[in-house]
Amino acid sequence: MQLAKKLGSKKPNREKVNVKLALTVAATALLGAPCFVNAAETSALNAWSFDTAVLYYAEVDRVTATEAMLGASKTFDDGSVLSLKFTLDVLTGTSPNGAVAQPTTQTFTRPSGNGEYQTPANKTPIYDGFRDRRVQFNGQWTQPLAANYTVSGGVHISKEYDYLSLGVNGSLAYEFNNKNSTFSIGSSYFKDTYNPVGGIPKPLTVMITGSGDEDVDDPTRLGKDDTKSSADIMFGVTQVINRRLIMAFNYSYAKVGGYLNDPYKRLSRVNANGEAVDYVYESRPDSREKQSVFTQAKYNLGGALLKNTMLNNTVLDISYRYMWDDWQINSHTIDSRFYIPIGINSYLEPHFRVYQQSAAKFYQPFLNEPDSLPTYASADLRIGEMTAYTLGLKYGTFVNGGDELSFRLEYYTQRLTNAGFNEPGILSRQALYESVNAIIAQVTYSF
Amino acid sequence: MKIKLKRLLLVPLIVSVTGCANLGVEPWERDLLAKKEMALTSSPIDATFDDHIYFSKEASSGGKGFGGGGCGCN
Amino acid sequence: MHYLVRTPLFLVLLFSLFISSDMQAETTITSRQALEQTLAQHKGKVVYLDFWASWCGPCRKSFPWMNKIQAEYKSQGFSVISINLDANRALAEKFLVETPAVFPVIYDPKGKLAKHFKIKGMPSSMLIGRDGEIKFRHAGFFINRIPQYQQEIELLLAEIK
Numbered sequence: 001m002q003l004a005k006k007l008g009s010k011k012p013n014r015e016k017v018n019v020k021l022a023l024t025v026a027a028t029a030l031l032g033a034p035c036f037v038n039a040a041e042t043s044a045l046n047a048w049s050f051d052t053a054v055l056y057y058a059e060v061d062r063v064t065a066t067e068a069m070l071g072a073s074k075t076f077d078d079g080s081v082l083s084l085k086f087t088l089d090v091l092t093g094t095s096p097n098g099a100v101a102q103p104t105t106q107t108f109t110r111p112s113g114n115g116e117y118q119t120p121a122n123k124t125p126i127y128d129g130f131r132d133r134r135v136q137f138n139g140q141w142t143q144p145l146a147a148n149y150t151v152s153g154g155v156h157i158s159k160e161y162d163y164l165s166l167g168v169n170g171s172l173a174y175e176f177n178n179k180n181s182t183f184s185i186g187s188s189y190f191k192d193t194y195n196p197v198g199g200i201p202k203p204l205t206v207m208i209t210g211s212g213d214e215d216v217d218d219p220t221r222l223g224k225d226d227t228k229s230s231a232d233i234m235f236g237v238t239q240v241i242n243r244r245l246i247m248a249f250n251y252s253y254a255k256v257g258g259y260l261n262d263p264y265k266r267l268s269r270v271n272a273n274g275e276a277v278d279y280v281y282e283s284r285p286d287s288r289e290k291q292s293v294f295t296q297a298k299y300n301l302g303g304a305l306l307k308n309t310m311l312n313n314t315v316l317d318i319s320y321r322y323m324w325d326d327w328q329i330n331s332h333t334i335d336s337r338f339y340i341p342i343g344i345n346s347y348l349e350p351h352f353r354v355y356q357q358s359a360a361k362f363y364q365p366f367l368n369e370p371d372s373l374p375t376y377a378s379a380d381l382r383i384g385e386m387t388a389y390t391l392g393l394k395y396g397t398f399v400n401g402g403d404e405l406s407f408r409l410e411y412y413t414q415r416l417t418n419a420g421f422n423e424p425g426i427l428s429r430q431a432l433y434e435s436v437n438a439i440i441a442q443v444t445y446s447f
Numbered sequence: 448m449k450i451k452l453k454r455l456l457l458v459p460l461i462v463s464v465t466g467c468a469n470l471g472v473e474p475w476e477r478d479l480l481a482k483k484e485m486a487l488t489s490s491p492i493d494a495t496f497d498d499h500i501y502f503s504k505e506a507s508s509g510g511k512g513f514g515g516g517g518c519g520c521n
Numbered sequence: 522m523h524y525l526v527r528t529p530l531f532l533v534l535l536f537s538l539f540i541s542s543d544m545q546a547e548t549t550i551t552s553r554q555a556l557e558q559t560l561a562q563h564k565g566k567v568v569y570l571d572f573w574a575s576w577c578g579p580c581r582k583s584f585p586w587m588n589k590i591q592a593e594y595k596s597q598g599f600s601v602i603s604i605n606l607d608a609n610r611a612l613a614e615k616f617l618v619e620t621p622a623v624f625p626v627i628y629d630p631k632g633k634l635a636k637h638f639k640i641k642g643m644p645s646s647m648l649i650g651r652d653g654e655i656k657f658r659h660a661g662f663f664i665n666r667i668p669q670y671q672q673e674i675e676l677l678l679a680e681i682k
Contacts, residue, residue, distance in 0.1 A: 055496045067499070069492065077664035079521055085495075144521070147660075173513070179642070180471025182515035238487065238515025240471045243479055246516040248487055252509060292510035296487060300479045315484045323507040331507040339484045347484075357506055383506045394493075408493065414504065440500065444492055474642050475606035475635045481576040520577045520643045521661035 048074045053444040060437045062126075063093040080143040087136040087158075094126040098265040098379040100366050101125065101430040102276055109207055111264050112198040113221075124434050127264055134160035148175040156190070165192045182238040187231070195225040196263035203283030204373050207266060220281065226259035232290075244302060250294040257287045267379040268366045273425035277369050282378040284362065285327070292323040315339040329383060331357035345399075351392035351410065359385040359419040365432050368424075381433070385419035388412065392440070400447070408442040474519055481518035488512070552629035553637070556604065559625050560653075563600045567677045568649040571603040572635055575616035577643040583662040584620045590674065591624045597678045598651070604629050606643075646670075650677045 051071035058064045066089060073083035097108065099119075106119045110128055119125040140154035149172065156167035171186030194200070199221040208220060232254035240246050261284050268276040296319035317337040324330045335353045342348055360383040362376035392410030399405055416433035423432065472480070479485060488494050494511070502508040550558075560568065571587060573580035591601045601624035607613040608630050617626065629635060638647065642660035650656045657673050659666075 051492055053492050053496070057500060067496065069495070071492070079663060171513070173515070175515075175519075177471055178474060179519040182513075184513040184515070186513065232509065234510070234512065236513040236515075238513065240477075240480060240516055242470070243472050243476050246480060246485065246487070248513065248515060250510060250513060254509065290507075290509075292507070294510040296511075298485055298487065298489075298516075300482070300485055302479065313479060313482055313484065315482075315489075317489065319511070321507070321510050323510060327506075329506045331505070333507065337489075339489070355501070355505060355507075360506070382504060386505070388505065394490075412500070412504075436504070440496075442493070442496065444490075446492075473632060473635065474640055474645075475572070475574060475632045476608075477643070478574065478576045478608060478612075518577055518643065520579045521663065 047076075048072055049447070051444065051446045053442060056439075056441045058439050059093070061094075062436065063091060063095055065089055065091045078144070080141065083138075083140045083142075085136075085138040087134075087138075089134045089136075091132045091134070092130070094129055095264075096381065096434075097125050097127050098282060099125040099268040099279055100270070100276065100379075100427060100432055102268075103426055103429070106276065108266075108279065110198075111196065113208075114198075122430065124431065132161050134158060134163075148179070149173070150175075152186075162195045162197060163192065164195070165190060167191070180240040182236075184236040184238070185234070186236075187233045190230045192228045192230075192258075193225055194228065194259055194263065198263075199224050200226050200259070201261075201263050201281040203261060204280045204377070206269075207279040207281065228256065228258035228260060230254060230256040244300040246298050248294075248296045250292075252290075252292050252294070254290040255287070256290070260284045260286060260288060261378075262380055265378065265380050267364070267377055269369050270366050270424065270427065271369045274423065274427035274430075275425070276366075280367065280373070280377075282380065283374075283376050284378055285376055288325055288327055290323060290325040292321055294321040295319065313339075313341060327383070328361040329357055329359070331355065346395070346397040349394040349396070351390065351394065351408075353388075353390035355386075355388040355390075357386055359383065363419065365418075365421055366427070381416050384433075385417045386414055387417070388414040390440075403445065403447040406442075406444045408440070408444070410440040412436075412438040412440060477517075477519045480516050481520075486517060487515060552604070552627060552631070552634050555627045556602070556629075556634060559602050559627060560649075563602065564653070565651055566598040566600055567594070567651055567674060569599070569601045569674065570647045570649060571601060572606060572638075572640050572643070572645045573603055574606045574643055575612045576607070579662040580644040581616070581620055582664060583644055584622060586664075586667060588621075588623045590671065594674060594678060599674065599678060600624060602627065604634050606630070606632055606635055648673055648677060651680060 049072070051069070053069045053071075055067040055069075056065075057067070067087060068089070069085065069087045071083065071085040073081060075081050099106065099108070101119075101122055101124050104121050106125055107116050108119065108125065109116055117128040136156070136158035138154060138156050140152060142150060142152040144150050151170070151172050153170045154168070156165065156169070158165045167188060167190035169186065169188035171184060173182055173184040175182050200223050202220050202222050205220040232252055234250055234252035236248060236250040238246065238248045261282055263281070265282045266279040267282060269278050269280060270276055296317070299316045301314040301316060315338070317335075317339070319333075319335045321333040321335075322331070323333075333353070333355045335351075337349055337351050340348045340350075360378070362374065362378060363380070363384050364374075364377055365379050365384070367373070367377060390410055390412045392408060394406055394408040396404055396406035414436040416435060418433060423430075483489060488511070498508065498511075569587070569590065571583070573583070587601045587603070590599070603622065603624060604627045605613045606629055607616075610628055610630060613626075613628065627634075635645075638645075640660075644662050646659045646662070647655050648657040648659075656677060659670070
């Protein structure tokens with residue numbers, strides 16, 4: 001009966017330990033290690049720490065995504081750290097298909113090639129509703145080498161209905177000048193396989209409407225799947241400036257090759273009056289070279305703003321990234337956070353981010369009919385000209401002697417702008433650059 | 448553009464070669480740096496989610512990452 | 522370094538008044554004086570001198586072990602002496618409530634002793650032989666190196682003064 005009593009116990013502390021114990025057992029079992037963990041063995045419990053989080057992302061009239069994450073990490077006696085992370089997400093909703101809005105109803109073939117769907121007049125054409133699930137696993141091992149050297153290596157696997165991504169990464173960090181300076185070098189390689197619904201569309205071919213016979217070879221399709229590989233290398237310097245200030249500088253170079261199109265994106269071909277004549281599949285180069293420089297500063301204002309210097313450490317985090325590539329996209333990102341402790345157990349963290357990018361050289365909102373087809377063209381707004389803002393607030397509180405519970409609510413808005421394209425005839429009265437507005441909500445519990 | 452880049456890259460190089468020796472703190476003065484909120488990536492989970500969102504919605508990604516600073520222990 | 526470790530006896534006598542006194546008096550003496558007194562008290566013993574701070578994770582991990590060796594080797598002429606380097610003493614005291622210590626703690630909020638001994642990392646430790654000389658130094662604390670640390674202590678304890 002004692003057992004029943006125990007099981008009936010609703011002491012939060014015990015439940016917490018049990019959850020942690022169960023996860024520890026699971027994590028240990030996963031590693032294939034012999035698993036003799038009992039509640040008394042607190043050292044084993046302390047060695048593992050867990051993060052759980054749920055993110056909800058919802059765009060007005062477009063995509064909704066729910067993402068759940070479970071992370072586990074263990075620090076070993078020699079200072080090595082193993083971290084494992086599982087992510088599951090569900091994506092539903094609709095997304096623009098690349099075609100321009102028209103004053104008349106438009107008809108599109110479904111991505112599968114079977115059946116059609118219609119876009120009402122004066123509406124931005126979107127895919128038919130979709131639903132996708134994604135599972136992801138990440139594992140990372142970090143190990144101190146000789147004094148002042150740390151190496152790290154990891155793997156990444158993610159799978160969704162039409163996409164598989166496999167990746168590896170490695171990095172080396174060297175600390176010097178009394179550990180006030182760190183030099184890091186890291187590299188990663190990803191191999192992705194795209195297996196889109198209906199196969200790989202042949203770039204710039206005209207979408208066929210009214211077909212429906214699966215057995216006939218579709219001349220607009222190249223095959224079932226295609227691959228993409230990305231390799232990047234990054235160098236970083238971190239420098240402690242003084243007791244309150246730390247700065248980081250990174251340079252990174254990435255090369256992406258293979259199938260870089262979005263198989264579901266099309267472009268409208270319009271006549272002199274802006275009326276859609278037909279739709280072609282987009283065509284992007286099969287390589288992209290990206291570079292970026294990144295700098296970040298974290299400054300602890302300590303008692304400068306608040307009286308109690310012992311407990312209140314307000315921290316300003318500000319970073320800037322400049323990215324450029326051979327598609328002629330340039331972007332600026334400013335990201336800032338301000339950590340404000342409230343009392344001894346909670347904090348508030350406002351977040352503000354600004355992002356601005358120029359359009360890719362082959363970006364165009366539509367094609368003009370009499371002109372011959374360009375080699376590359378895409379109407380994907382994500383490689384068009386835009387300015388995006390994120391405004392958010394996070395509230396965190398420490399509970400149960402060290403566990404952290406936090407809530408984050410953010411608003412993301414993407415203002416798409418015309419990168420200098422004329423809008424002939426009827427198109428001047430259509431919204432070609434509809435902004436994207438989204439809410440991001442997140443709950444995180446770490447223990 | 449290339450010249451601009453080279454100049455940009457020189458900044459951290461100069462900082463790391465010349466400035467460093469005079470910059471920084473003693474090992475026992477890292478109390479503020481040791482705080483979680485002073486880590487370069489203080490909320491890795493938020494960072495992962497953000498990267499995923501912005502990677503899906505914008506044409507830029509990556510460039511961040513790497514550690515440094517912190518407790519300086521062990 | 523020797524002058525600090527090998528304390529003249531008169532210093533012991535001079536400051537023995539303060540040792541048993543309250544906190545008020547303790548803060549009136551410098552960290553160096555406090556260390557000299559404590560070392561003098563443990564003259565002829567093997568001393569594990571540990572530098573720590575409340576914000577240092579591995580330091581917290583080292584406390585149970587330091588309590589253990591203090592209890593285990595005390596009778597053989599051994600003591601742990603620790604030097605706290607928190608700039609704010611209240612944080613150190615909070616740490617000691619959560620993680621009690623069975624060995625002496627000396628407060629060095631300005632890091633004068635740390636500077637004197639050229640501390641390279643947190644925590645740092647020095648093992649002083651019965652003759653008052655520093656025999657081993659360690660930067661950092663690693664649980665998997667505990668056997669090595671204890672071997673060194675036993676080696677020094679076995680040495681005849």
